[in-house]
Amino acid sequence: MIVVLKPGLSEQEIQSVTERIQSLGLRAHLSVGKERTIIGAIGDERQLSDQTLESYPGVEKVLPILKPYKLVSREFQKENSIIEVGGQRIGGKKVHVMAGPCSVESAEQVLAAARPVKAAGATFLRGGAFKPRTSPYSFQGLGEEGLGYLASARESTGLPIITEVLDPRDLDLVARHADILQIGARNMQNFKLLTEVGKLNKPVLLKRGMSATVEEFLLSAEYIAVEGNRKIILCERGIRTFETGTRNTLDLSAVPLLKQLCHLPVFVDPSHGTGRWDLVAPMALAGIAAGADGLLIEVHPHPEVALSDGPQSLRPEKFRRLMEDLGKLAKALGREL
Ligand code: PEP
Ligand code: MN
Numbered sequence: 001m002i003v004v005l006k007p008g009l010s011e012q013e014i015q016s017v018t019e020r021i022q023s024l025g026l027r028a029h030l031s032v033g034k035e036r037t038i039i040g041a042i043g044d045e046r047q048l049s050d051q052t053l054e055s056y057p058g059v060e061k062v063l064p065i066l067k068p069y070k071l072v073s074r075e076f077q078k079e080n081s082i083i084e085v086g087g088q089r090i091g092g093k094k095v096h097v098m099a100g101p102c103s104v105e106s107a108e109q110v111l112a113a114a115r116p117v118k119a120a121g122a123t124f125l126r127g128g129a130f131k132p133r134t135s136p137y138s139f140q141g142l143g144e145e146g147l148g149y150l151a152s153a154r155e156s157t158g159l160p161i162i163t164e165v166l167d168p169r170d171l172d173l174v175a176r177h178a179d180i181l182q183i184g185a186r187n188m189q190n191f192k193l194l195t196e197v198g199k200l201n202k203p204v205l206l207k208r209g210m211s212a213t214v215e216e217f218l219l220s221a222e223y224i225a226v227e228g229n230r231k232i233i234l235c236e237r238g239i240r241t242f243e244t245g246t247r248n249t250l251d252l253s254a255v256p257l258l259k260q261l262c263h264l265p266v267f268v269d270p271s272h273g274t275g276r277w278d279l280v281a282p283m284a285l286a287g288i289a290a291g292a293d294g295l296l297i298e299v300h301p302h303p304e305v306a307l308s309d310g311p312q313s314l315r316p317e318k319f320r321r322l323m324e325d326l327g328k329l330a331k332a333l334g335r336e337l
Contacts, residue, residue, distance in 0.1 A: 002063040003039040003053055013058045014039075020056055024048055046070060067261070069218045071225040072232070077263040083231045085203045086160025086179045088123050090233060091265035095330045095337045096294030098124035098162050098180075098205075098267075099319060102309035103131050103139060104146035107153075112301035114153040116316035120323040121337055124180065125150065125159040126296060130166045131308060132186045139307040147177040154179075162205060162296075168196045175202050185210050185237055185272070188220050198227025205233040205267065205296070210240045214254055218262055233265045234258055235296055236287075238273035247275020247312070250283055255290040266291070271298040271312045280314055281322045285329055297322075 005017060014030070014037060021028040026043035041053075045066055054062045067073050083090040090096050099117040104110050104127040114125045129146030131139065142149070150161045160179035165171055166187065175181060180203045187193055188209035197204050204224060208217045221232050236255060238248025250273030258266045268287030270280045284295050300306045300313035314322065323337070330337040 001041045001045045001053075001065055003041055004060045004063065005037045005039065006058055006060045007036060009037065009058050017053075017056060017058050020053065024052065067218075068215065069222040069262075071230070072218055072221045072262045072264055074261060074263055079263065081230065081232075081263045081265065083203050083233060083265060085231070086124065088160070090203075091293050093335050094123075095288055095292075095326065095335055096124065096267075097122045097297060097323065097326070097337070098126045098294065099297045099299045100126040101128075101300045101306065102271075102298050102313065103128045103307050104142055104149050104163075105307050107149045109301060110149045110153045111156060113299050113316070114157045114159060116301075117299050117319060118157045118159050120316070120320040121327070122159065122319075122323070125153055125157065125161045126163070126182075126298070127153075127161070128164045128182075128308075130164055130170060130174070132164070132166055132184050133308070144173060147174065151177050165193070165197070168193050171196050171200070175200055179203070180205055180233070183207060188212055188217065191223055194220055194223035195227055198224040198229045200229055201231075202229070203231040203233065204229065205235050207235045207237045207269070208239065208251075208254070210238070210248065212239070214257055214261070217254075218258070221262070221264060233267055233293075234262070235267040235269055236273070236292075237269040237296075246273075246279065248273055250274060250287075252283075252286055252290045255287065255292050259291050265293040267294045267296055268292040269296040271296070271309065271314075275312045277303065277312055277314055277318070280312065281318070281325065284322060285325060288326060288329055288333070288335075295326075 018028045021041045026041040029040035099122040131141035162180040164182040165174040185207045238250045241249040270283035298313040299319045303310040303313040327337045
């Protein structure tokens with residue numbers, strides 16, 4: 001980091017800052033200018049909070065050089081991470097589509113979504129058994145029973161499954177059923193959950209918090225990576241803005257930005273990103289055009305009676321048509337679906 005000193009410090013005061021920097025395990029490189037003096041503090045600064053030096057007498061400001069995250073950064077690993085799961089490779093040329101209902105409602109409902117999404121070319125089945133609902137009076141999900149229905153749908157269709165884990169106490173149970181664990185937007189900064197998921201050897205799709213910056217998003221991924229689990233997929237799912245025409249504002253610029261800053265696969269969720277089924281297809285196509293590795297899309301056999309997120313769920317027929325368009329787009333981009 002660069003430590004900018006206040007003007008007019010005595011040699012003794014400068015010496016004191018230098019010694020402080022050295023006491024933190026960093027080397028100090030003094031550079032005396034006509035107007036200002038700066039000290040280059042060389043070493044891994046990540047373990048220091050910005051305040052450590054900023055509040056020291058004589059210091060005006062501290063400019064970090066290193067990104068606060070490390071393992072997930074492009075600097076740490078130049079090549080894209082490829083995640084192998086359920087016979088699929090995520091993060092390569094192939095565009096992956098994870099599709100299915102918001103919530104698992106019954107064995108029949110999951111199958112009635114799984115069959116057509118598989119036929120249309122989806123590579124994973126999504127469905128929530130543990131649901132993070134804004135209201136405690138809303139449907140909370142079928143829990144373990146729902147996980148069983150997902151497992152049966154995997155059995156009949158061959159589609160690997162992705163499902164959300166809300167609570168570290170459910171982790172063993174959910175991990176036994178899921179091929180990919182989903183950590184939802186509301187839990188992006190549930191550091192206990194991130195740490196526990198980090199200890200497993202199981203792919204995880206981490207969704208961006210609804211008010212999280214890209215840097216905070218990457219720091220949450222770092223929490224998982226630092227525990228040893230490097231099988232992380234990031235998912236942009238829209239952020240809160242002043243706009244009320246859509247449920248969230250799908251931040252598609254985060255896709256190329258994330259791809260620049262880190263080596264992890266990046267997905268887009270146009271369902272939660274817009275909250276409107278009629279905007280899902282265009283934003284799904286836009287997500288892939290922006291460089292996403294895949295999509296997470298809600299599909300329900302009867303959205304009008306869905307127990308959650310009906311208004312943003314595609315009917316199987318609409319999903320099939322979207323997959324056709326995605327196939328054409330993937331081809332034009334030199335990718336495959
Ligand atoms: C979901 O995928 O159904 C979900 C709850 O998403 P998010 O965490 O992005 O709101
Ligand atoms: Mn949903």
